[in-house]
Amino acid sequence: MPNMHDKRPITITPDIPVLIAGPTASGKSALALHIAQTQGGRIVNADALQVFNGWRLLTARPGPDDLAVAEHALYGHVPFDQPYSAGHWLRDVAPLLEQSIRPIIVGGTGLNFNALTKGLAEIPATPDALRAQANKLDLKRLLSDLDAQTRSRIDTQNRARVQRAWEVLSNTGRSLAEWQDTTPPPLLPLENATAITLEAPKDWLDVRITRRFDQMLDQGALDEAAAMLPDWNPDYLSSKAIGATELIAHLKGQMSLDEARTAAIIASRQYAKRQRTWFRSRHKDWRQLQIATADISATFRFRDGPSN
Structure with missing residues (x-):
């Protein structure tokens, strides 16, 4: 390092x-x-x-x-x-x-x-209706539905990131952390x-x-x-x-x-x-x-x- x-x-x-x-x-x-x-x-x-x-x-x-x-x-x-x-x-x-x-x-x-x-991870696209639902929820409510592992990996003050995690969970039944743990190889390794x-x-x-x-x-x-x-x-x-x-x-x-x-x-x-x-x-x-x-x-x- x-x-x-x-x-x-x-x-x-x-x-x-x-x-x-x-x-x-x-x-x-x-x-x-x-x-x-x-x-x-x-x-x-x-x-x-x-x-x-x-x-x-x-x-x-x-x-x-x-x-x-x-x-x-x-x-x-x-x-x-x-x-x-x-x-x-x-x-x-x-x-x-x-x-x-x-x-x-x-x-x-x-x-x-x-x-x-x-x-x-190749996460399925969020349906428009679900996104419209998410747009109406406040940050506190969105965060309350997320698991601890996902919360530890995102900027919890960034509404866009929190909403994205909420949409992934609601749409797929799997947390963002779970999707990330099955990520394919990178296009450009560091x-x-x-x-x-x-x-x-x-x-x-x-x-x-x-x-x-x-x-x-x-x-x-x-x-x-x-x-x-x-x-x-x-x-x-x-x-x-x-x-x-x-x-x-x-x-x-x-x-x-x-x-x-x-x-x-x-x-x-x-x-x-x-x-x-x-x-x-x-x-x-x-x-x-x-x-x-x-x-x-x-x-x-x-x-x-x-x-x-």
Whole structure:
């Protein structure tokens, strides 16, 4: 197991896939671009919300400048009103692993990385009627039906994860933990990739979260919300984009813009805290990079030059 305080340079080899995980606003996309520019490769999205074609600004999807620098995949390719799971993502990413272009897989959704490197059980899809029933239940009720083993494996503060576990149990009669224990082999075992988790101090990250949300507002996030307002449905997975609920509430006259901004920043910081907890618990076999003090030129050793 790597030492979390290991200061040795991380070796990046052109033909080896790179995985970059970390909390929101920690600089994952910038690092992926740096590697792609230095050595080549295709940047592949592993974020659960950046897959949707709505909320480009609020989900921090790559903009035109980034897309011009390196090839990107699995960004904005799913209609905003459609469901999308780790299973969907795994099926979408599978053919990209078989192509000649080295993938640089980046995102903040731990479940996607877990599915990729440890495998994912083929759980039957949840019927619409059951999902509608689950949508009406509060978090406490959903949790009360889950077994202790399943509760120990999920973020019990993340309603989407808890509801998913409840739906699996209700639909199949088997707990999520049971399904996970019969998981098939992974598409990309961890030993076949360079896996990096960005670790950032809370105070440093809080400043970046605030600055980034203000930049989103400056770039037109409120206009983006206005464009989404006619089709707004809080039950869509894409509506979980942090800031979406708050900006929609502002447009509906339910809160001021300052109140919406403050609420969105707080929600983003809370989400980052949950992400840090997840990665510290689940990514003990990944190289940990203290991003707040990292000197990129000294942190990475690029082997064999650029990849063509």
